[in-house]
Amino acid sequence: MNGVLYIVGIGLAPNQITQEAIEVLKNTxxxxxxxxxxxxxxxxxxxLTRIIGKPVTPVNRRELEEENGSILxxxxxxxxxxxxxxxxxxxxxxxxSALLITAVEAGFSVKVINGISxxxxxISQVGLSPYKLGPVATVTYERGGVLSRRAYEVLLxxxxxxxxxxxxxxxxxxxxxxxxxxxxxxxxxxxxEVKLGLVNxxxxxxxxxxxxxxxxxxxxxxxxKPPDLKPPSIIVVPGLLNPxxxxxxxxxxxxDEGLLKRHIEHVKSFLRNP
Amino acid sequence: MNGVLYIVGIGLAPNQITQEAIEVLKNTxxxxxxxxxxxxxxxxxxxLTRIIGKPVTPVNRRELEEENGSILxxxxxxxxxxxxxxxxxxxxxxxxSALLITAVEAGFSVKVINGISxxxxxISQVGLSPYKLGPVATVTYERGGVLSRRAYEVLLxxxxxxxxxxxxxxxxxxxxxxxxxxxxxxxxxxxxEVKLGLVNxxxxxxxxxxxxxxxxxxxxxxxxKPPDLKPPSIIVVPGLLNPxxxxxxxxxxxxDEGLLKRHIEHVKSFLRNP
Numbered sequence: 001m002n003g004v005l006y007i008v009g010i011g012l013a014p015n016q017i018t019q020e021a022i023e024v025l026k027n028t029x030x031x032x033x034x035x036x037x038x039x040x041x042x043x044x045x046x047x048l049t050r051i052i053g054k055p056v057t058p059v060n061r062r063e064l065e066e067e068n069g070s071i072l073x074x075x076x077x078x079x080x081x082x083x084x085x086x087x088x089x090x091x092x093x094x095x096x097s098a099l100l101i102t103a104v105e106a107g108f109s110v111k112v113i114n115g116i117s118x119x120x121x122x123i124s125q126v127g128l129s130p131y132k133l134g135p136v137a138t139v140t141y142e143r144g145g146v147l148s149r150r151a152y153e154v155l156l157x158x159x160x161x162x163x164x165x166x167x168x169x170x171x172x173x174x175x176x177x178x179x180x181x182x183x184x185x186x187x188x189x190x191x192x193e194v195k196l197g198l199v200n201x202x203x204x205x206x207x208x209x210x211x212x213x214x215x216x217x218x219x220x221x222x223x224x225k226p227p228d229l230k231p232p233s234i235i236v237v238p239g240l241l242n243p244x245x246x247x248x249x250x251x252x253x254x255x256d257e258g259l260l261k262r263h264i265e266h267v268k269s270f271l272r273n274p
Numbered sequence: 275m276n277g278v279l280y281i282v283g284i285g286l287a288p289n290q291i292t293q294e295a296i297e298v299l300k301n302t303x304x305x306x307x308x309x310x311x312x313x314x315x316x317x318x319x320x321x322l323t324r325i326i327g328k329p330v331t332p333v334n335r336r337e338l339e340e341e342n343g344s345i346l347x348x349x350x351x352x353x354x355x356x357x358x359x360x361x362x363x364x365x366x367x368x369x370x371s372a373l374l375i376t377a378v379e380a381g382f383s384v385k386v387i388n389g390i391s392x393x394x395x396x397i398s399q400v401g402l403s404p405y406k407l408g409p410v411a412t413v414t415y416e417r418g419g420v421l422s423r424r425a426y427e428v429l430l431x432x433x434x435x436x437x438x439x440x441x442x443x444x445x446x447x448x449x450x451x452x453x454x455x456x457x458x459x460x461x462x463x464x465x466x467e468v469k470l471g472l473v474n475x476x477x478x479x480x481x482x483x484x485x486x487x488x489x490x491x492x493x494x495x496x497x498x499k500p501p502d503l504k505p506p507s508i509i510v511v512p513g514l515l516n517p518x519x520x521x522x523x524x525x526x527x528x529x530d531e532g533l534l535k536r537h538i539e540h541v542k543s544f545l546r547n548p
Binding site: 009011013014015016017018019020023089090091092094097098100101104105110112114115116117119120121123124125127129130131132133134135136137138157161163212244245247248251252 | 283285287288289290291292293294297363364365366368371372374375378379384386388389390391393394395397398399401403404405406407408409410411412431435437486518519521522525526
């Protein structure tokens with residue numbers, strides 16, 4: 001059986017769609033979109049329908065995960081090709097890896113069309129060196145009475161190696177994103193439990209709001225004093241900073257020189273191999 | 275003084291340019307492009323001239339680095355705005371951070387327009403979890419009689435933490451890219467010096483060629499037996515692999531099951547906190 005499943009990223013904001021994505025979606029039998037893991041400046045399915053001039057069907061988490069994307073597999077069988085669209089780059093969510101495997105097992109070929117991802121955009125807009133970016137983590141809400149310490153542990157490990165950390169923020173079960181204030185509270189609460197002294201007034205953080213959007217905003221403050229910025233947002237906690245990174249944070253994002261000095265001393269006190 | 279400098283990424287292949295990049299470049303006073311740090315399917319300046327319908331001037335390393343991008347600063351003064359275009363995302367190279375700082379110091383505002391980056395695309399096309407990606411490194415040629423061990427050290431550190439490593443490949447001084455065969459030889463030569471037993475037949479590597487291009491190719495082999503693939507290329511060395519990642523490497527990229535089993539045991543023997 002021949003058939004092609006496209007897994008297509010459309011970037012973080014409406015005008016970040018690539019020529020390649022537009023072309024693929026215009027020529028594909030059926031187009032589906034998952035809108036539940038991210039947020040766009042406008043309603044993604046309506047925006048996309050306008051751009052490619054044909055219907056775009058939203059799919060929900062149950063259809064993609066519990067039913068193994070059978071709605072897409074059926075569409076490939078019926079039309080010869082189908083596309084699943086996601087905001088950002090489509091392979092950040094393991095959901096889509098599982099779907100890719102299902103499609104290959106069904107005998108289809110699969111083509112991933114890259115979109116601009118929050119992981120690269122965040123570090124790029126903030127202006128820190130990608131060579132010093134450690135593993136990414138997501139700050140999550142307490143669920144079932146359990147507060148995961150994962151994001152704090154990744155942050156601690158990165159800081160111990162002098163690396164930067166990108167923190168993504170959780171999605172609420174009912175939709176919408178964790179605010180940077182809530183994320184800072186989660187990290188402070190874990191700090192109060194583990195008492196390692198990492199998350200305090202000396203730890204600088206770069207708070208990014210609506211990266212790639214028209215109203216993108218970036219502020220550098222202590223992680224304990226998060227600014228009031230609109231969702232969706234991200235937090236980048238710098239590790240060690242070279243002179244260019246320091247200049248950029250000060251000149252471009254208005255970071256306080258005293259905070260950055262305290263931050264560097266703070267990071268140095270956590271270095272595994274100083 | 276008012277004026278805007280745009281630093282614009284156009285992705286890895288001609289059709290990866292975004293609507294946003296096209297719009298900005300069409301409306302900017304003067305457009306420059308640096309073509310010396312990457313490679314495109316077609317000549318980037320000619321391609322871009324065709325897309326935006328106006329002249330695109332190539333700039334070289336000397337003009338950007340030694341002369342602090344004064345050619346761009348002059349253009350912003352003269353036309354009110356100017357753009358520097360790069361392949362991929364423009365903030366991966368510190369050159370452009372330095373230019374950004376120079377422009378802000380000259381009193382201009384700077385806007386970074388993201389493009390699809392090799393860092394996110396590589397991990398996405400290979401299909402490994404971005405949450406387990408450790409710091410990126412570049413495998414470099416011997417220069418001035420010195421062979422840098424940096425890439426090997428980053429790889430060792432990532433493997434010790436079970437993390438994946440993206441290895442970018444050096445640019446030749448005369449232009450063109452290091453081949454994956456040369457990169458494997460560099461790593462083997464360092465292994466012969468440090469004798470830690472990391473780079474050997476049991477270490478699996480995902481070799482990616484022309485990511486995002488029409489003739490993209492991905493092969494999984496032992497790092498000591500690199501396939502013959504065309505430049506530009508990248509190498510991803512997996513760390514620990516979850517079941518979805520394992521399935522994907524086997525089913526989608528044809529990885530040998532025996533190699534993957536040996537690889538996982540090999541990684542485990544290097545884990546810092548097993």
